[in-house]
Amino acid sequence: MHGHHSHHASDDAGHPRHAHPHHDGDAHGATTSSHPQKEAHGHGHGHTHGHGGHAHAHGPINYDRIFAIGVALNVSYALIEAVAGFWLHSLALVADAGHNLSDVLGLLLAWAAVWLSRRKPSARHSYGLGRTSILAALANAVLLFVALGAIVWEAIGRLNEPQVVATGPVIVIALIGIAINGFTAWLFMRGSKTDLNVRGAYLHMAADAAVSAGVVASAALMGVTGWLWLDPVTSLIIAVVIAWGSWRLLVDSLRLSLDAVPAHVDASAVAGFLAHRAPVQSLHDLHIWALSTEAVALTAHLVCPDGHPGDAWLKDVCDELHERFAIDHATLQIETGDAAHCALRERCGLAH
Template sequence: MSHDHSHACSHGHEHGQGHGHAHSHHGHAHPTPGPDDWNRAFAIGIGLNIAFVVVEALYGWKAGSLALLADAGHNLSDVAGLILAWGAALAGRLAPTRHRTYGWQRASILAALANAVLLLVAMGALAVEAFQRLQAPEPVAGWTVIVVAAIGVLINGVTAALFMVGSKDDLNIRGAFLHMAADALVSLGVVAAGVLYLQFGWVWLDPVMSLVIALVIVLGTWGLLRQSLHLAFDGVPEGIDLLEVHDWLRSQPGVTGVHDLHVWALGTSEVALTAHLVMPAGHPGDAFFTELARVLAQRFRIHHPTIQIEIDGIDDGCPAPHVPG
């Protein structure tokens, strides 16, 4: 089995026995912000949240509000999550080496997975505290809770907005976005709990609202956990139909067979493909690979294809994936 996973590109390289191999790295055309924009977003988000954690923890302690203290703890986990995501984004831009031919792109997948786990752990801790407080509800300083939590809505909302665009295309950025959007939701719930407490004097509302918020965030985080775990084990990225890719490759002029087809994520925004194409007529020329790379990038979001041409299909013992039709 002859897969070339080096980062260098070569077109039309001829092997013995008439087998051709070509690696095509098509130019990217991502509409998402560039590295400098993300650096700015991460720096602003981390700075704002560190300042808010200090303020919220102080006033949460003074006001005796579990919701505020829990939100401060969650904000602290968000700071860690943002630092993790930023580090992964920076690592993913490191150049490939002879020891790591794809660089550190997978760091973004691992950071997204860690962010999901961090969120779930934080919500678990919040739920435990809320259950304990429900057994012995305590009064809280309603206006203090409302004002501090309202500031949290603003800070977390602004930070989430910084990552909103990239959350659609990059799972690592989506993890950062979900962290901040979840925090904004928590703070909004705390505001609501404070208003209702002032109106009706329900001391049980603070921990109950914390439980409801925790449940909502867990449900929202589950998709991030599932996707990042899937990509960590080289799963086909969401939105790519392996059968459709196979059929499209098979439909290309001169192609009579496709085997050893693999599609996986190098990172949270980069997808790779390897495939053997059986072409009895021989090597199709560089124009064939250029067009192949262009369509794979535009139609399937695959920017790192490696294609091997074979005159006759070779059984190299690599099992074909089961693709339900």
């Protein structure tokens, strides 16, 4: 009873073009509509849709350049900070340097996912490798918590053996860290709102800026009060704040890796839209999942007793799914609700 799926057309660069739906005259047909997907991480995209003359375009974001800048700045700063931290006996600086180095690894993971997500689909990977961006986001979330665990461990040990800190130099180095990490976080800020992989990189940089700010505050207070315990206590407080802010990244990336419906997509609204679109009588087997941290896919079986509604109808539905719900790749199978086929589907446990 399953119809065939249309192939994915692509341009010379390997990026998908809109695959026009087609059917073979059978009442049970399927169509795949692949909208020009968001050019994965670094090439931007532009597209227009014929809805009353409405058109919109998105400017490109050069993530390659941003990642290169972020990696170069953070490697240089982490090395300087580590040397200064040991020399000045500042746990906060050493912890910040370690966190910066973990961020470099996180940036490299995210950058690698950006590169892999641009690769053309193949016979083995028919959707391409965009899903690596989800894995990178998950890895970055785990790295954040590993780094935080190391900070907490060292801070607890330093509470038992506080050491004198040269507050002046520490403040200067930490201020440089605020500038570097704050600037890098700002570069990623735009993409962090829509791309979970970029959000992971953004949170790493924002966390480092927060740690550096805490170092400045604790060093200034120590210079006035002489309370040596402020250095490790500040590290503990910052670790809690970062963990609180990073929890969402861990949860979201884990859910996407398990094929959960992306947080920005209202599955019930999508179901309502499809079910009430004439001549659809009902729908079943609706699935929505993430192809990457930016692209969303959907499959559904639509019951149309009067037969296939036509290619133009399918194209309009797919266009609206893209415009209203940000679903980039929709595959719809048309069924007439034949009783014999429905009974077979129920016996096989496929109806839901």
